[in-house]
Amino acid sequence: MISVRGLRKHYKVHKRPPGLKAALRSLVHRSYTTVKAVDGISFDIRPGERVGFLGPNGAGKTTTLKVLSGLLHPSEGEVSVDGHVPQKREEAFLKKIMLVMGQKQQLLWDLPPAETFELNRAIYDVPQAQYKKTMSDLIELLEIGDLIGKPTRQLSLGERMKCELAAALIHQPRVLFLDEPTIGLDVAMQATMRTFIKEYNEKYGATLILTSHYMDDVAALCPRVIVIDKGLLSYDGGLDALVQRVRPEKRVVLRLSEEVDASRLGPLGRVVTHEPGRAVLQVQQEAVNATITRALSTLPVMDLTVENAPLEEVMSELFAESKARRAEASEPVPA
């Protein structure tokens, strides 16, 4: 479905220090720097897959999405999406895809969302019968029946985002690029959006590529993740395998019936958090059974769960590792 080979996207950016002197100097001598937003990445995505792009700010995730959706022309490399070269922006290609950006909207601001839906029906040349059926499904699944007649400017952020998603799906795209689709939404709305996106993927077999800073989005939606850092691909594989690789230790979460002294927790593992009635211990994977047995016999345990480390921690550790490796590589070699 999607094939990317040696993708590079470099920008030439004008650079100058602050101040009047620098501003005047830049009138006669402009200096440029090359920003390597994406610097030679390759991957394949099968039809119907749900893939998360992860990486810190400025890693190149959104740039990659924009190249895949045909908005940006690559500096180098080959990209193919369902047999199309995205930057050619052929009509058949644009009718198969959609890019939803949490920070950009396609809804007409002063008109009700129903007008944008109708506009998209006409632009994507969706037959009336299919449009009515799709709209009816979207209205029911997203619960937007009461919203589509109100001017967009009067909708809350969450309501707007649901309508944005509906507008994006009227033509039933086969490839859905989602760039921070839950940004700014409350927890309940995030969960609604995730459920809907997953249902859409399963119902229509659409391929889904997601970038999000909310790890819950990624954990709920993407069995596979591609980690991009400083324009380079640093991991491509299962989410569970990534967690195992970066943070193989497990978290043992204890609910306690009475307060216990920290000195009683120390021998069981590294104490991550300790508060009245609750403690979280980090232990080596092979020591989990022994730790549980010992905790049950020595502590007033009411309830106990074993979890992976939070994805946020895993990711920050991964990015810190990459940063340290880069710093090491750029250090001058002693004579």
Place this chain on the structure above:
Amino acid sequence: MSARTTLRALPTLLRVAFAEAVAYRAEMLIWVLSTTMPLVNMVLWIAVARDAPVGRFTEADFVGYFLATFAVRQLATSWAAWLINWEVKQGTLAMRLMRPISPLWAYGMESVANFPLRLVVAVPVILLSVALVGAKAVPQHAWQWGFFVLALVGGWAIAFLANVAIGALCFFLESSERVLEVWLVLFFVCSGYMYPVELLPPTLRTLIDWLPFRYQIGLPVEMLTGAFGWEESVRLLLAQWAWVAGLGAVAAVVWTQGVKRFAAFGG
């Protein structure tokens, strides 16, 4: 997008753009107030012509000319350059580019959709002109009406295509709003907006005939006020539509090459 699909989408584009125009009607009325320069010029030129005609223009002729200028200005106008600059800077052009229809169709329809509201202002002004000047304020023959409509459409097309070409320069420059300001200064001086171009000395008039500005405003105004016979009208209309074709080609090239440089900043 194929021509057939585009044609099928245009009525909806136009209807939705009209709904937007209605939503922004107050803004449009304020814009109308900013185009009253022809009325000021009318007063000045009436004063100049009080004692004797200027060229062929009597006081009544100036009233007819500048009321026609005011009416034509409401229709033969476009703001696509500002819109393109704004959307490129904000990155919101990305949402338009994701659709299987060129954003230029949407910009065009957004401009055309304002016509009905603008006619609400322009038609009474033309009727006022007839009341003040008499029947010669409007064409006397059917062919003159036809030529006027053709010249008006051509005037709008020049305004729109020049706006697209200038707006698309922002893909190459950081902003092309200053280029638009230069265009507007030339427009005010050379289009017949401030004075009838036929009052200029022959050399300057020849120069202006070779520039696009007079074909945006001056020509439709002259067609409305019946300034030319059949042959001269045809010659000028051909020149106008040659400019439409030329600007269309320039706008298409600048836009197509510019979009390749679009960086889609801002999220």
